Amino acid sequence: MRNLKLIAxxxxxxxxxxxxxxxxxxxxxxGVAVIGVIAFVMSQTQKxxxxxxxxxxxxxTALVKQSSDSQHYKAVASKAAGEKQLAAEKADxxxxxxxxxxxxxxxxQRDDGQNIQTDSLTAALGGLNTAxxxxxxxxxxxxxxxxxxxxxxxxxSVTFTASGKMTLAKSKSEDLKSMLSLVVGLVMxxxxxxxxxxxxxxxxxxxxxxxxxxxxxxxxxxxxFYGKITGVAGLLGVQLVVYAVMGGVAWAVRDKIPQVRDLLxxxxxxxxxxxxxxxxxxxxxxxxxxxxxxxxxxxxxxxNQEQAGQALQPVVMVSMIGYFAAIMAGSGNSPIxxxxxxxxxxSPMIMPARFGVDQVGLANVSVALLLxxxxxxxxxxxxxxxxxANVLVYNDSGLWxxxxxxxxxxxxx
Amino acid sequence: xxxxxxxxxxFGDQLAVADESFTIHPGEIMGLIGQNGAGKTTTFRMILGxxxxxxxxxxxxxxxxxxMNRDLIGYLPEExxxxxxxxxxxxxxFFGQLHGMRKKDVLDALPEWLERFDVKGKRTDKLKDxxxxxxxxxxxxxxxxxxxxxxxxxxxFSGLDPVNASLLEQGIQLMxxxxxxxxxxxxxxxxxxxxxxxxVMLKNGETVLSGTVDDIRNQFGRTRIYLQDPPLDEAQxxxxxxxxxxxxxxxxxxxxxxxxxxxxxxxxxxxxxxYIAQFAQAAPTLDExxxxxxxxxxx
Numbered sequence: 168m169r170n171l172k173l174i175a176x177x178x179x180x181x182x183x184x185x186x187x188x189x190x191x192x193x194x195x196x197x198g199v200a201v202i203g204v205i206a207f208v209m210s211q212t213q214k215x216x217x218x219x220x221x222x223x224x225x226x227x228t229a230l231v232k233q234s235s236d237s238q239h240y241k242a243v244a245s246k247a248a249g250e251k252q253l254a255a256e257k258a259d260x261x262x263x264x265x266x267x268x269x270x271x272x273x274x275x276q277r278d279d280g281q282n283i284q285t286d287s288l289t290a291a292l293g294g295l296n297t298a299x300x301x302x303x304x305x306x307x308x309x310x311x312x313x314x315x316x317x318x319x320x321x322x323x324s325v326t327f328t329a330s331g332k333m334t335l336a337k338s339k340s341e342d343l344k345s346m347l348s349l350v351v352g353l354v355m356x357x358x359x360x361x362x363x364x365x366x367x368x369x370x371x372x373x374x375x376x377x378x379x380x381x382x383x384x385x386x387x388x389x390x391x392f393y394g395k396i397t398g399v400a401g402l403l404g405v406q407l408v409v410y411a412v413m414g415g416v417a418w419a420v421r422d423k424i425p426q427v428r429d430l431l432x433x434x435x436x437x438x439x440x441x442x443x444x445x446x447x448x449x450x451x452x453x454x455x456x457x458x459x460x461x462x463x464x465x466x467x468x469x470x471n472q473e474q475a476g477q478a479l480q481p482v483v484m485v486s487m488i489g490y491f492a493a494i495m496a497g498s499g500n501s502p503i504x505x506x507x508x509x510x511x512x513x514s515p516m517i518m519p520a521r522f523g524v525d526q527v528g529l530a531n532v533s534v535a536l537l538l539x540x541x542x543x544x545x546x547x548x549x550x551x552x553x554x555x556a557n558v559l560v561y562n563d564s565g566l567w568x569x570x571x572x573x574x575x576x577x578x579x580x
Numbered sequence: 581x582x583x584x585x586x587x588x589x590x591f592g593d594q595l596a597v598a599d600e601s602f603t604i605h606p607g608e609i610m611g612l613i614g615q616n617g618a619g620k621t622t623t624f625r626m627i628l629g630x631x632x633x634x635x636x637x638x639x640x641x642x643x644x645x646x647x648m649n650r651d652l653i654g655y656l657p658e659e660x661x662x663x664x665x666x667x668x669x670x671x672x673x674f675f676g677q678l679h680g681m682r683k684k685d686v687l688d689a690l691p692e693w694l695e696r697f698d699v700k701g702k703r704t705d706k707l708k709d710x711x712x713x714x715x716x717x718x719x720x721x722x723x724x725x726x727x728x729x730x731x732x733x734x735x736x737f738s739g740l741d742p743v744n745a746s747l748l749e750q751g752i753q754l755m756x757x758x759x760x761x762x763x764x765x766x767x768x769x770x771x772x773x774x775x776x777x778x779x780v781m782l783k784n785g786e787t788v789l790s791g792t793v794d795d796i797r798n799q800f801g802r803t804r805i806y807l808q809d810p811p812l813d814e815a816q817x818x819x820x821x822x823x824x825x826x827x828x829x830x831x832x833x834x835x836x837x838x839x840x841x842x843x844x845x846x847x848x849x850x851x852x853x854x855y856i857a858q859f860a861q862a863a864p865t866l867d868e869x870x871x872x873x874x875x876x877x878x879x
Contacts, residue, residue: 169680170678173674173677375661376659376660376661376664377657377658377660377661378661378662378663380630380657381655381675384628384650384654384655385651385653385675386678559625
C-alpha cells in the first residue's frame, strides 16, 4: 500500500505540475472562451444594416417601426435622394416601390455595405401588401387578422416500448442534450488520447531508461500498475472538480458579466436534467479509465519512448470507432449502433449520444453502465497481470511480437 | 544469508543458467564473472524475483527469497536509468521512500552520500544536467542509501574512470562493513580480484569456476614468473627447462611454465650475475584465468 501510494503520488504530482496536463484540462474552457470572444468581437464590430425606403408614406412608417438591432429602415423623400445617401455611404441599401398593393419592389445594395436580410424584408413587404389588398377588398380588421393567422403546429416526440406501445417522450427538441452528448464524445476522445499518450509515454520512458528494473526491485509490477492507474484517477478527479468549480463560478457571476449571462441564456438548461449529467459523467469516468488501462498495457509492450506512438495505435483505432459510431447514432437508430452501444470501450461514447437523442431510456443506459463497470473491474485485473508479464520484456519488433514474447515470459515467471 | 541451490533456467529451448549454486554470508562480497550472455543478469533477475527458476531454490535467511522484505534489496541494473527531469534530491527521495525510508531521513542522509561519492552539483540540480559519471553515482546512491541487506550490482564499474571506480569500491566496502551480502558482476578482473571474497564464473550458463580468488588462482599452480631486466635475452629465456612461452613488454618478461617446480632452476639461471630488479613466481592472474576459461571448448 505504501508503494502504491508513492507511485500514485508520483504520477499525480508529475502531471499536475506539467503544462501539458493543464492545457488538456483547460482546452474545453479555452475553446468556449475563444468562441465567446469571437462572438463578442463580431457583435461589437458588426453594425446594423441601414435600408432607405422610398415609396408610400404608409409603407415607410410601417417599415421604420419594424426596425431591429440588425436592420434599420429609414424613410427618404425620393429615389434620387436615396441614391445620393447611398453614394455617400450613409446607408447599405435602397428599397424603392411606387405604390401599395404592388407586385414589384426594387432593392439596391451597396457591394461593400452591411449584409441586408432580404428574407425579413420580403416577409415585411408581403404582410404590408396583404393588408393593402385586404383593405381594397373591404375586409374588416378581424377578417384580416384571421387571414394572416397561420395554423399552430403542435409537435411532440414519442418513443416505443418493447411491446410496441407509443409513449410521449419527456421532451423533444432536446437539441442541447444531443449536442452536448456529441461534444462530450469529442472531448472524451481527445481526453482519452491525451491520458493514453501520457501514461504510455511514461511507461515506455521508464522501460527504455531501465529505471523500471530499479523500481520493481522494491515492489511487484501489479502494485506499480495499480499505483499508476490510481494516479491517473486522481488527475481525472481533479479535472472534474476544476470543471465543477468553474461552472459554479460562471453560474454565480452570470448576472454580473453580460457575456456569461448571454452565453448561459442561449441554452435551455431545463432540457438537460441530473440523469443526463450523471450518465455523461459515469461514462466519462469509466471511458477514460478503460482507455488509460488499455494504454498502460500497450505502453508496457514497447521497448522505449520512441515506440510510444506504436503503443497508442490500438487505443486510437478503438476510440475512433466509438467516436464515429457516436456521430452516426445522432442521425438515427440502427441495430449495429444499438449493439455497439453496450460494448466496452465503445459504449462510453455511443451510449450518451443515444441517450441524448432519446433512442434509449435510463434503464438501457443503466444496464450499459453496469456492464462497463463490471468489464472495467475484470479488465483492470487482467491488465495488471499482462503488465507484470510485459514490463520487463524488451522487443523492438512491434506490438504483436512483443505480446507473443510476453506470453512466453508470463509462462516462465 | 543468500543461498542459491542448483538453479536452472531455460528460455524456450535455450539454456540460460544450469545448476548454479553459491552462498553469500552477511558482510561477504561475491563476484559473478562471465562473458556477455553467460547468464549473469539472468541469475540476478532470478534472485530479484523477476524470473522464476525452472529448478533449484533461492533462499534468504533460510526462507524463499520471494518472501524476503523487498525494502532490504538494493539493485543497480546494468543499463543506467533515472528520471532526467527530477532533481537529485527528488530522485534519491523517491527510491529511499520506495524502500521504506521517510523522506526527511533520506534528505538528511543525502549530503553525506553526495560527499562520499564526490558528486559534482547541487542537490536541486536536475539529473539531465549532470555528467554521465555523476548520474551513475546518483543511481548508485539510490541503490545504497537505504542500507540494503542484499546488494546486487550489475556491472557497477562500467563507464567509470579509475578515480570514480575507487570511490565505488569504497562504497561497496562500506556496505560490506555494515553487514550486507553483496553480489556484483564485472568484466574488469582487477575490480573482482580487489573486492571479491569469492567468485563464480559462468560460461554459457554453466559454472566453470567457483571459490575464493586465491583458491581459484592456486588451482592453476604458480606457473607464471615475472621478471624485470633479466641478464638473459628472450631466446635464452625460452630455452630454459620448463618454459613454454615468453611474453616481453618494455623490459618486463612473463614466463609461462609447464610445472611450477621449474621455478627454482629458473631463479638460479636469471640471478647467476647477482641482483635483478624483479623475480616473482605466482599463479596466473584472474584476467588470464578468465580468458583461459572463456576460450575453452564447452564441456
